[in-house]
Amino acid sequence: MIEQIYDSETISWSKSFCNRWLDSKQCIHVSELSNRKWVSLPIADVMNLMGAEWLETSLANExxxxxxxxxxxxxxxxxxxxxxxxxxxxxxxxxxxCAVTSLMTNVQESFLVYKDHANRYHLICGPDEFVRSTFMVSYKTAKDIFFEEWANDSNFNEAEIHYFHRIWDQYTWWM
Known part of the structure; x- marks a missing residue:
């Protein structure tokens, strides 16, 4: 069962975490990824059943x-x-x-899963092994999925398509 945390130490930590990780547009600071030598992978839409199960397995492995x-x-x-x-x-x-930016991590900050406020995409961030075990497909398949589901959708206007291409280029880091 999900429980809101009310202790002042965790609330203070969560504020500090958001200040370090989120920029003024509530996107992930690339510099934080770089400083940690982490990889990240954007995935179209919110996490689905399969993605949540893979994350559960990765967390169990940790x-x-x-x-x-x-x-x-x-x-x-x-x-x-x-x-x-x-x-x-x-x-x-x-x-x-679903109506706000969400972040999933632990107090050791050994991984990060980010979802943007408009539910357009989520990012899996962490050490290479964690990211690969949380989204168990090749780079090529990950890219095909992202672009087939969002970036090349004919329902989007040119500015939206450009946005998704920028997200892919900005956040796709593989070691």
Whole structure:
């Protein structure tokens, strides 16, 4: 069961975390990824059942039974939650934060899953092995999925298509 965290230490940590990781547009700072020598992968839309199950498996491999989710509304105080490391809890958190930016991590900050406020994409960030185990496809397949689902959709105007190409170029880091 997802529980909001009310202790002042975790609330303070979540504010600091958001200040370090999110820029003024509530996108991930590339410099944080670079400083940690992390890879990241943008994936179209919100996390689906398969992605949530893969994340659950990756978290189990890291011996994590729960993690912290942060709901980060624009110009609002971030709200931290304790989330069991299960597929259904991951999907529940995404559903409950569908109107805001959300971040999933742990206090050790050993991984990060980011979802943008408009639910257009999410990012899996962390050490190479973590990212590859959380989205178990090749670089080529990941790119095909991203561009087939969003970036080349004829329902989008040129500015939106350009936006998705920029997201892919900015956040796709493979070591």
């Amino acid at each position: 011996k994590l039974r729960d993690f912290i989710g942060i709901a980060a509304g624009y110009n609002e105080e971030p709200l931290p939650f304790k989330i069991p490391a299960s597929r259904d809890s991951i999907l529940q958190f995404q559903g409950e934060t």
